[in-house]
Amino acid sequence: MAFKEIDLNMGPQHPSTHGVLRLKLSVDNEVVLRVEPVLGYLHRGMEKLWENLTYKQIVPLTDRLDYLASLSNNLGYVLAVEKLAGIEVPKRAQYIRVVLAELQRLASHLAWAGFMANDIGAMTVLLYGFEAREDVLDIFEEYCGARLTVHGIRIGGVVHDLDAALVSRIRAVLKAIPKRLQDIRTLLDENRIWKERTVGVGLITAGDAVGYGLTGPALRASGVEWDMRKDIPYSSYGDFAFDVPLGQNSDVYDRYIVRLEEICQSIRIVGQALDGLPSGEFSAKVPRVLKVPPGEVFHTIEAPKGVLGFYVKSNGTDKPERVKMKSPSFINLQSLERMCIGHLFSDVVGILGSLDIVLGEIDK
Amino acid sequence: MTPFVAEFLIPLGKIAAVILYPMVMVVVMIWLERRVVALMQGRLGPNRVGFQGVLQPVADAVKLFFKEDIMQRRADKLLFNISPVLVMFSSLLAFCFVPLGEPIRIGTYTLTLWIAESPVGLLIVLGLSSISVFGVIFGGWASNSKYPLMGALRSVVQVLSYEIPIGLTVLTVAFVARSMDLVEIVRRQESSGVWHGFLMPVSFVVFWISAVAETNRAPFDLPEAESELVAGYHTEYSGMKFAYFYMAEYAHMVLVSSLVVILFFGGWLPPFPSVKALSFVHVVPGFIWYLIKIMFFLYLYVWIRATFPRYRFDSLIRLVWKWLIPLSLVNFLAVALLGYLR
Numbered sequence: 001m002a003f004k005e006i007d008l009n010m011g012p013q014h015p016s017t018h019g020v021l022r023l024k025l026s027v028d029n030e031v032v033l034r035v036e037p038v039l040g041y042l043h044r045g046m047e048k049l050w051e052n053l054t055y056k057q058i059v060p061l062t063d064r065l066d067y068l069a070s071l072s073n074n075l076g077y078v079l080a081v082e083k084l085a086g087i088e089v090p091k092r093a094q095y096i097r098v099v100l101a102e103l104q105r106l107a108s109h110l111a112w113a114g115f116m117a118n119d120i121g122a123m124t125v126l127l128y129g130f131e132a133r134e135d136v137l138d139i140f141e142e143y144c145g146a147r148l149t150v151h152g153i154r155i156g157g158v159v160h161d162l163d164a165a166l167v168s169r170i171r172a173v174l175k176a177i178p179k180r181l182q183d184i185r186t187l188l189d190e191n192r193i194w195k196e197r198t199v200g201v202g203l204i205t206a207g208d209a210v211g212y213g214l215t216g217p218a219l220r221a222s223g224v225e226w227d228m229r230k231d232i233p234y235s236s237y238g239d240f241a242f243d244v245p246l247g248q249n250s251d252v253y254d255r256y257i258v259r260l261e262e263i264c265q266s267i268r269i270v271g272q273a274l275d276g277l278p279s280g281e282f283s284a285k286v287p288r289v290l291k292v293p294p295g296e297v298f299h300t301i302e303a304p305k306g307v308l309g310f311y312v313k314s315n316g317t318d319k320p321e322r323v324k325m326k327s328p329s330f331i332n333l334q335s336l337e338r339m340c341i342g343h344l345f346s347d348v349v350g351i352l353g354s355l356d357i358v359l360g361e362i363d364k
Numbered sequence: 365m366t367p368f369v370a371e372f373l374i375p376l377g378k379i380a381a382v383i384l385y386p387m388v389m390v391v392v393m394i395w396l397e398r399r400v401v402a403l404m405q406g407r408l409g410p411n412r413v414g415f416q417g418v419l420q421p422v423a424d425a426v427k428l429f430f431k432e433d434i435m436q437r438r439a440d441k442l443l444f445n446i447s448p449v450l451v452m453f454s455s456l457l458a459f460c461f462v463p464l465g466e467p468i469r470i471g472t473y474t475l476t477l478w479i480a481e482s483p484v485g486l487l488i489v490l491g492l493s494s495i496s497v498f499g500v501i502f503g504g505w506a507s508n509s510k511y512p513l514m515g516a517l518r519s520v521v522q523v524l525s526y527e528i529p530i531g532l533t534v535l536t537v538a539f540v541a542r543s544m545d546l547v548e549i550v551r552r553q554e555s556s557g558v559w560h561g562f563l564m565p566v567s568f569v570v571f572w573i574s575a576v577a578e579t580n581r582a583p584f585d586l587p588e589a590e591s592e593l594v595a596g597y598h599t600e601y602s603g604m605k606f607a608y609f610y611m612a613e614y615a616h617m618v619l620v621s622s623l624v625v626i627l628f629f630g631g632w633l634p635p636f637p638s639v640k641a642l643s644f645v646h647v648v649p650g651f652i653w654y655l656i657k658i659m660f661f662l663y664l665y666v667w668i669r670a671t672f673p674r675y676r677f678d679s680l681i682r683l684v685w686k687w688l689i690p691l692s693l694v695n696f697l698a699v700a701l702l703g704y705l706r
Contacts, residue, residue, distance in 0.1 A: 008510055015594060030514070030677060121582065121674025127405035193583055193673045345514075346592050346676045 004028060008345075012041045016119045016349045019359030023336075023348070030345045035337040039330075042363035050323040055081050055290045056155055058323065063149035065327065066361040068111050071104040071140075072303040073361075074153035077323075079234055080299035080310040081155055085292045092280040093157035094236040098273045099170070100143075100152055101235075101301075102266040106177065107136040108304035108356075109259045109266075113184055116256065116353035120197050125184050132180040135173045142166060155290060157283025167274055174267050181263060188256070198253035202339040202351035209250065212335040215328050216306025218355055221258045222250030228302035235301075240272045252354040259356075291318050305329050305356050325364060329357040370473055378479050382459050389658075390614040394421040396659075397666045404670045425611075431603035436508050439600070443506035448601065448608035451499030455615040458492040461485045462622050463547045465632040465650040477651070478547070485546040486534060486627075490527075493578070493619060496612065497523045503609070504597035515596030518586050518677060525684045526577040532692035533571040536564055536699040537627045550631035561628035566695045568628045570688055572661075575620040577684070580613065582669035586677055621661035629657050 011022035020041035026034040046065065050058045062077045063070035075097060082089060089097075114129030137147040143166060144152045144159050152159050188194045204214070209222045219226055227244045229237040245261035247254030292314040300309040306328025315321040332355045339351045395410070395418050402409025410417035435444060463478040482488055497520060504516020537560055538544045541552040553559050561568040577584040586592075593599070598609040625631055632650030636642045675683070 006510060016592070117673065121585070122672065124401075124405050124670045127407060131406055187671065188673070191673065193675055193679075196679045197673060197676055344676060344678065346586075346674075349592050 005033065010348070016353065018115065018352070018357055021357070021359055021362070025345070025348065027345055032340050032343055032345060032348055035340045035348065037333055037336060040363055042359045044364065046364040047323055047325065050320060052319065054318045055292060055320060058320070059154060060149070060151045063151050064360055065325065065364065066303065066305060066329065066358045067148060068358055069104050069108040069304045070148065070150045071100045071152055072301065072308060074151065075101050075235065076299065076301045076303065076308045077310050078153050078155050079301060080297055080312045081292065083299050084295055084297040084312055084314055085290065087156055087284055087286060089157055089235075089284055090281040091236065091278045093282050093284070095273045095277050096158045096162050096282060097153055097235050098237065098240070099162065099270050100158065102270045102273070103136050103139060103170070105304045106263055106266045107133045109263050110136070112259060112356045113256070116350070116356075117184075117188060119349045119353040120194065122188065122194065125187055128180060128184050128187075132177055135176065139166070139170055139173060142169065154283065156286035157281070161282040162277065167277070170270065170274065174270060177267060178264070181260060185260065195253065197347075197350055198251060198256060200249070200251050201343060201347050202252045202354055204250050204335060204339050206250065208338060209335065212338065213331045214306070214335050215331065216302070216304070216356075217258045217262060218255055218306070218332055220244060221247035221254040223248050228300055228307055232300070234299070239276070240269050242269050252350050255354040289318050291316065292320070300326070303328055305358065305361070306332055327361040327364065329361045333357050333362060374475065382479055383456060385464075386456060386459050386615045386618055387611070389618045390611050391421045393614045393618060393662050396662065397669075400663065400666045401670045425607055428607040429604055433603040433605065436600055439508045440506035443502040445605075447499040447503035447506065448605045448612070450502065451496045451612040452608045452615070454492050454495035454499070455612050455619055458489045458619050461489050461546065462619065463550070463626070463631065465654060481545060481547050484544045486538060486544040486549070489546070489619070489623065490530065490534065493616065494523065494527060496616065499612075500597050503601070507597075507600035509600050511593045512597045512599045515593045515599070519580065519597060522580070522584065522586060522680065523578055525681060526574040526688075529570050529574045529684065529688040529692040530578065532689070532696050533567040533574070534627065536567045536696050539699060539703060540564070546626050550626055550633065553630045554633055559628060559630040559633075564695070564699060566691065567699070568624070570692045570695065571628070572624060574684070574688060575624065576665065576668065577680070579616045579620055581617065581665055583672040583675050584680060585674060586680060617662060617665055618658065621658045621665075624661050625654065625657040
């Protein structure tokens with residue numbers, strides 16, 4: 001085979017770039033020499049758009065950022081605005097938010113497991129992951145009528161109260177998930193092909209991971225214990241006991257294990273939140289036209305993809321002067337080249353999958 | 365029987381059958397694969413066209429027939445057009461040499477269930493099935509596009525590597541049966557009473573793994589790895605030309621399954637022929653047994669596909685050169701030695 005170094009465009013229309021990401025690859029035969037992500041194919045001008053909307057109108061638009069975890073985006077934005085406006089959120093609302101956000105994490109990780117396995121060629125896992133995710137989405141549907149772009153968390157609280165019927169339904173779904181998870185793990189965990197494709201692939205040292213600003217499960221897979229829910233608790237996360245799963249080798253396999261462990265931890269958290277659900281209001285009294293006192297705030301949460309931050313600057317009117325989003329997928333993607341160089345072309349797909357990116361969040 | 369029937373109509377019928385039989389099997393296989401994979405994954409699969417969706421592959425073929433035939437402006441026209449035909453032709457032609465059952469006697473006339481019986485039938489079938497790799501590399505190269513080119517290169521390396529263990533294991537069968545004639549190989553299994561698959565399990569396993577790899581099927585489907593190379597060597601093909609590649613892949617699977625059954629599992633012979641309690645096995649025609657066995661191996665293809673992730677290229681090549689080839693060499697020596705001592 002006598003060709004040297006060709007440029008290969010992967011995307012924007014490619015089955016495994018998870019949307020409209022374009023990667024400019026330089027490959028020598030199949031060995032990757034350079035990777036350059038080209039962004040912007042899904043750019044909708046979100047941040048500029050928000051400057052012309054009221055604080056409350058922005059919330060449904062945050063659904064469209066990371067569309068696999070819309071509730072987490074809601075939560076991140078809403079918490080920032082509440083911090084700026086000084087709104088006190090009732091304890092019950094905080095607990096319901098935790099339930100919703102953790103269910104969302106579950107759904108996001110289950111979808112991820114499916115996508116990732118499908119990228120490596122195990123297509124059955126895709127369906128297993130999605131089947132489990134469906135049940136979680138059904139809960140969202142029953143809660144507020146939407147499945148994907150949920151818009152369940154509002155400024156001041158949540159949209160509905162959790163009634164007893166829904167609580168028992170959530171418990172039933174959570175009970176069924178470990179078994180479905182076990183199906184996935186039986187297919188993959190000790191599978192020789194799966195391990196050959198993932199162990200030792202996409203390595204990044206803990207120092208580099210921190211240096212690149214990697215967050216979320218990808219960071220924790222390299223052994224750095226950094227979880228906003230534990231380190232800077234928000235929305236009453238301090239009330240719950242849960243572990244932060246860590247990896248050691250920082251390869252694709254560890255990222256897979258860490259995410260599956262996080263699913264189990266999320267189940268734990270939701271169970272505790274449902275058990276200790278305090279009585280009271282599910283939303284604070286928020287004026288119909290919310291005017292936020294001048295000032296600026298930056299607030300971060302632990303979204304399924306990593307640390308999600310919102311910077312909100314107010315000029316005293318009902319519309320923000322500027323909203324800036326620190327999206328975890330965007331920052332995690334920067335480390336892709338570091339992980340891919342020297343690996344085979346097939347591994348780019350697996351490494352990209354292991355980072356769990358969503359283009360809605362990257363291009364905003 | 366008049367000479368007109370014997371020398372004109374029957375050969376004509378056979379020629380029609382050798383085209384129809386693989387096509388029917390392909391349709392069945394495509395349907396089977398979709399339905400079985402769907403059931404394994406907890407969904408339904410196609411179930412609307414015809415009974416339980418059996419006509420879905422036909423509907424798809426009709427749809428593809430009406431699709432626009434797109435060719436890259438700078439593609440190599442001759443090679444681009446010839447390669448789907450080459451792939452299809454080599455699979456179909458090989459079926460001429462695949463026997464389907466014992467000859468049937470009608471009066472004085474003997475109807476053979478094959479078109480050609482050759483003393484080197486095994487070699488011809490293997491040779492024809494490897495001609496399809498030319499179709500793949502021509503198609504990938506003529507598309508003048510990078511993904512198909514990479515798919516074609518992978519395919520060539522893969523098919524050529526995996527042909528070595530196939531050749532070596534087939535040699536053991538030819539050695540034990542003392543023949544390369546496919547009909548003769550089955551007859552030897554009848555007279556010796558042991559199917560080669562049980563006599564030489566290592567040969568069977570190596571042959572089966574290599575055969576899955578040679579048909580470019582999961583977990584060895586790297587040349588057309590969907591998540592990496594979009595569709596591999598046939599990315600640029602559309603319409604009926606794409607359908608040719610698609611059908612040829614399934615025809616190849618049917619061919620390989622037929623070969624496994626003939627070489628290792630007694631072709632059309634019924635199982636347990638000497639057990640009295642199971643004498644009904646002789647009532648069922650040989651052709652039915654043959655089909656049942658083929659369907660089992662086709663099912664195995666589907667099962668494997670639904671279970672395993674895809675190999676990476678380096679581990680794929682490592683598997684064949686470090687494991688399968690040495691194993692088949694040792695196996696060949698062992699079979700030869702044991703055969704000599706006996």
